[in-house]
Amino acid sequence: MTPDTKSSAHAVLFVCLGNICRSPTAEGVFRALAREAGLEPELRIDSAGTGGYHVGATPDARAMAAASARGYDLSTIRARKVSVQDFHEFDLILAMDEDNLLHLQGIAPEGARARLGLLLDYAPGSAGRGVPDPYYGGRNGFEQVLDLVTEACAGLVDELRRTLR
Ligand code: 4NP
Numbered sequence: 043m044t045p046d047t048k049s050s051a052h053a054v055l056f057v058c059l060g061n062i063c064r065s066p067t068a069e070g071v072f073r074a075l076a077r078e079a080g081l082e083p084e085l086r087i088d089s090a091g092t093g094g095y096h097v098g099a100t101p102d103a104r105a106m107a108a109a110s111a112r113g114y115d116l117s118t119i120r121a122r123k124v125s126v127q128d129f130h131e132f133d134l135i136l137a138m139d140e141d142n143l144l145h146l147q148g149i150a151p152e153g154a155r156a157r158l159g160l161l162l163d164y165a166p167g168s169a170g171r172g173v174p175d176p177y178y179g180g181r182n183g184f185e186q187v188l189d190l191v192t193e194a195c196a197g198l199v200d201e202l203r204r205t206l207r
Contacts, residue, residue, distance in 0.1 A: 104176070
């Protein structure tokens with residue numbers, strides 16, 4: 043059994059629209075920062091999209107290139123659509139923006155295990171903000187995604203370091 047599927051792990055799911063730009067970036071960055079902090083064995087980390095257009099696809103080539111330039115490998119991630127089961131399996135489901143959070147709140151089943159929130163609530167000074175969708179923009183959008191996601195993932199690692207230990 044890999045650390046990713048341990049049932050005792052604290053499970054965190056990152057969610058955007060397509061699961062090819064923002065949430066796989068968050069998955070890759072968070073996994074790397076959690077590994078550096080020695081927390082990865084205690085975590086299950088995954089990402090998904092509220093839309094199903096890109097199911098099975100690798101992350102967007104621009105997202106992979108921008109992440110790779112900062113030392114993060116997203117190449118093994120494949121897009122999937124968020125499912126009702128996710129609300130029972132994950133402890134924390136973090137949306138990249140308000141639209142995706144509203145979508146998640148709309149499909150959350152009764153008795154869900156998961157707490158829902160915005161990723162940027164973990165970035166100092168950015169609570170309530172969304173990670174802008176970079177899909178139709180230029181390269182700079184992907185750099186901004188990495189900046190915001192990295193800040194928030196570092197904040198999340200700090201919080202989990204305090205609460206899981
Ligand atoms: P993501 O970006 O939600 O960060 O993965 C998008 C990817 C694809 C589309 C929109 C946003 N799309 O419309 O196909």
